[in-house]
Amino acid sequence: MMFSSSRTLRNLNREEAFYFFTSIGNYTGQSAASLEEFLQKIKDINVKSLEFHLFREDFEKWIAQTLGDNKLAEEIKDLRVQKVVGNALRDRLYFLVSRRIKELKGPPLR
């Protein structure tokens, strides 16, 4: 399937949103219904939740399958392979996602 930045940046319905858990069945009450909302949530969410989802491959799957962005999914997979944890994980995840959003939005129109 061809990559479409509008697909990656679109707003999702409740069923497609990402729901943050800290462990099996323990939902934090935080969810993200777009990549931009995801970026905002990873700033403050419990770091345990980031680690839980990273090592379950949930971020990669959601970003590749729901948002259709294999490039970002691969970059996040690297964090898992490198076993990045704690606030370093939060910082690197934030960096990757914010950089990708900027890239997809392109340079501002003049």
Added chain:
Amino acid sequence: MKSRNPGAMLDDLDLQILRLLQKNAKQTYSEIGNKLHIAHSTVYDRIQKMEERGFIKKYEAMIDPEKMGIQHITALMTITTDPKETEKIAEKLTRFSQVLEVATSFSEELVIGAKVVAKNQAELHSFIAKSIAPLPGVLRIRTAIVTKKYKEERFCPPERRLRERNNL
């Protein structure tokens, strides 16, 4: 004066019959009668009345999935909800076959308690993440996986409690 409490219509004999049925609902009227030293026709009449009044809701088989070799886990979920949505969420939960029991309770805040079964932890998580977390009004979910069950009984009021209540 007649009591408005339908439970007050039950006497000790009814409760003794109920207790025996709860232990084994396949017992015959004669077997129950023998144990209580009463006629089987009396047992029949009492059971009929309790069924008609809805005191006995149904008879069911309690299966043992472990002995049947069915792989499964049980989990107890506590769902904190927006109070305006609690009823709707509880009602929706009852529609899932994975959910065995649903109840609302109040301690510091109104919550929904539910008992859930799944094949394994991965399936349990997927069910909660895909079917329960997205329900509008769900604020938080806490889930505890049952490791060992020590007792499982249905409620039946003791005879003494009934007598004390009727004396009030």
